[in-house]
Amino acid sequence: MSSSIFLLLLAGLVVSVMADYTGKLLLVSMDGFRYDYLDKVETPNFDDFARHGVKLPYMNNSFVTKTFPNHYTIATGLHEESHGITENHMYDPEFNSTFSMRTHEPRWWNGGEPLWVTAKKQGLKTGTYYWPGSEVEIRGVRPDYWLPYSDDTPYRERVDTVMDWFKTKGVKMATLYYPEPDHTGHISGPDSPQIIRKVKEMDGILGYLVQKMKDNGLENEVNLIVTSDHGMTSISNTRSLDLQSCLNMSDVVRIPSVGPVAHIQPVAGREDAVMASLSNVPHITAFKKDDIPDHFHYKNNRRIMPIIAIADEGWMLYDVRWQCARNNKKSTLKGTHGFDNRLMTMKPIFLAKGPNFKTNFTSDPIQNVDIYPLVCKLLNIEPAPNNGSLDRVNVFIQDTPPIPGASTAASILLSECLLAFTIVANFML
Numbered sequence: 001m002s003s004s005i006f007l008l009l010l011a012g013l014v015v016s017v018m019a020d021y022t023g024k025l026l027l028v029s030m031d032g033f034r035y036d037y038l039d040k041v042e043t044p045n046f047d048d049f050a051r052h053g054v055k056l057p058y059m060n061n062s063f064v065t066k067t068f069p070n071h072y073t074i075a076t077g078l079h080e081e082s083h084g085i086t087e088n089h090m091y092d093p094e095f096n097s098t099f100s101m102r103t104h105e106p107r108w109w110n111g112g113e114p115l116w117v118t119a120k121k122q123g124l125k126t127g128t129y130y131w132p133g134s135e136v137e138i139r140g141v142r143p144d145y146w147l148p149y150s151d152d153t154p155y156r157e158r159v160d161t162v163m164d165w166f167k168t169k170g171v172k173m174a175t176l177y178y179p180e181p182d183h184t185g186h187i188s189g190p191d192s193p194q195i196i197r198k199v200k201e202m203d204g205i206l207g208y209l210v211q212k213m214k215d216n217g218l219e220n221e222v223n224l225i226v227t228s229d230h231g232m233t234s235i236s237n238t239r240s241l242d243l244q245s246c247l248n249m250s251d252v253v254r255i256p257s258v259g260p261v262a263h264i265q266p267v268a269g270r271e272d273a274v275m276a277s278l279s280n281v282p283h284i285t286a287f288k289k290d291d292i293p294d295h296f297h298y299k300n301n302r303r304i305m306p307i308i309a310i311a312d313e314g315w316m317l318y319d320v321r322w323q324c325a326r327n328n329k330k331s332t333l334k335g336t337h338g339f340d341n342r343l344m345t346m347k348p349i350f351l352a353k354g355p356n357f358k359t360n361f362t363s364d365p366i367q368n369v370d371i372y373p374l375v376c377k378l379l380n381i382e383p384a385p386n387n388g389s390l391d392r393v394n395v396f397i398q399d400t401p402p403i404p405g406a407s408t409a410a411s412i413l414l415s416e417c418l419l420a421f422t423i424v425a426n427f428m429l
């Protein structure tokens with residue numbers, strides 16, 4: 001054995017003995033899980049999770065409060081303007097092309113480095129049981145394990161697969177995604193009996209996950225984060241505005257995205273005319289791109305159109321042409337999200353449990369950009385540049401608690417290695 005290899009082995013052993021964190025983490029998202037759904041109905045598994053871990057009153061998410069933008073913010077620690085997934089539907093003037101949630105071309109996603117790429121680049125095995133972006137080769141890297149998205153995979157089966165990745169495949173970092181309670185929130189509304197049943201069902205899934213962690217002997221090894229992308233608020237057909245009737249469409253080139261926020265590209269020179277038309281419309285606030293308030297961190301990206309119109313909570317902006325192209329009828333949805341991220345109804349849950357999280361602990365809300373540096377820290381890896389802050393998360397993490405007996409075994413092993421090294425080194429000198 002050459003001395004340099006031996007030194008490397010020794011260094012590796014010292015690091016593994018000295019690392020403060022277990023280096024294994026599972027990041028779970030339940031889409032559209034508004035922070036206060038947990039107060040609507042008994043959720044014994046969430047309660048138990050909180051008693052053995054951390055539960056924040058809510059989490060601050062990013063504007064726009066849509067699914068793809070916020071999931072990619074969680075995965076990259078970047079504001080939407082910095083990672084470039086600025087909407088579920090976008091137009092990129094440089095590509096002269098549009099993006100939908102099925103777009104898997106890397107060029108749309110390369111503005112950010114998601115957790116599974118950061119971890120894999122630093123030698124960790126990664127798995128993604130769904131996450132926006134996880135089906136894309138980003139910056140030349142794919143997770144070791146990933147699946148093409150399907151709404152229908154049974155929820156418990158997803159848990160079983162992820163458990164197997166940690167237990168037998170050597171995966172150190174994984175994601176697990178559920179499209180509920182978002183779907184039910186859209187269809188039935190956030191105040192419906194249906195949402196209560198769905199929240200109870202998701203509580204059962206959390207209970208199943210925690211039980212499987214125990215059954216597989218992972219509960220003292222794998223840190224768990226359970227969070228979401230956004231909340232949900234009630235909408236109705238009587239609170240919708242048709243952009244066609246608000247605007248002179250000959251002033252408009254395209255409207256790549258509608259809903260709580262409309263993106264409008266005016267004809268060159270007609271920007272002020274469009275702004276003037278929008279200024280007369282009740283229930284919306286329109287901004288020229290340069291004037292979008294800084295707190296939104298939603299300005300510095302070519303995929304944000306020159307004018308955006310933000311609807312008041314519960315109001316929706318439609319473009320009849322756009323609707324017609326899709327389903328030719330007015331929306332029958334009872335709930336949606338995408339509004340101002342300062343609204344309480346837009347805020348999601350954040351809970352965490354595991355060897356590196358304090359127990360029965362709560363603290364001030366964090367921002368969703370903080371999750372990326374938090375996960376990197378607990379994986380003992382270097383984060384890429386990001387907009388998160390460890391200051392907000394340091395209060396609820398802790399070093400790996402000593403497992404009785406294990407630390408003594410490790411230090412005996414370490415001193416024996418040092419002795420062996422001294423002997424080998426003496427021979428070689």
Ligand SMILES: *[C@@H]1O[C@H](CO)[C@@H](O)[C@H](O)[C@H]1NC(C)=O
Nearest residue numbers: 091092093094095096097098
């Ligand atoms: C953008 O693409 C469309 C067709 O998709 C084409 O008609 C148009 O000329 C292109 N614009 C530019 C600036 O290349």
Ligand SMILES: *[C@@H]1O[C@H](CO)[C@@H](O)[C@H](O)[C@H]1NC(C)=O
Nearest residue numbers: 247248249250251252270273
């Ligand atoms: C719409 O704009 C075009 C071009 O600026 C103008 O000719 C037309 O009269 C406008 N239509 C209405 C209804 O104002």
Ligand SMILES: *[C@@H]1O[C@H](CO)[C@@H](O)[C@H](O)[C@H]1NC(C)=O
Nearest residue numbers: 060341342343365366367392
């Ligand atoms: C979270 O958002 C609330 C209001 O929306 C704000 O008062 C608070 O300062 C924010 N906290 C952080 C850490 O961003």
Ligand SMILES: *[C@@H]1O[C@H](CO)[C@@H](O)[C@H](O)[C@H]1NC(C)=O
Nearest residue numbers: 050051052053359360361362
């Ligand atoms: C958890 O914390 C609450 C409030 O700080 C306290 O009342 C309760 O006794 C604690 N429960 C456990 C199991 O430590």
Ligand SMILES: *[C@@H]1O[C@H](CO)[C@@H](O)[C@H](O)[C@H]1NC(C)=O
Nearest residue numbers: 078079082297384385386387
């Ligand atoms: C967010 O982080 C990116 C990458 O480091 C940086 O380019 C950008 O300026 C940051 N944004 C803010 C508002 O600090």
Ligand SMILES: [Zn+2]
Nearest residue numbers: 031032067229
């Ligand atoms: Zn969502």
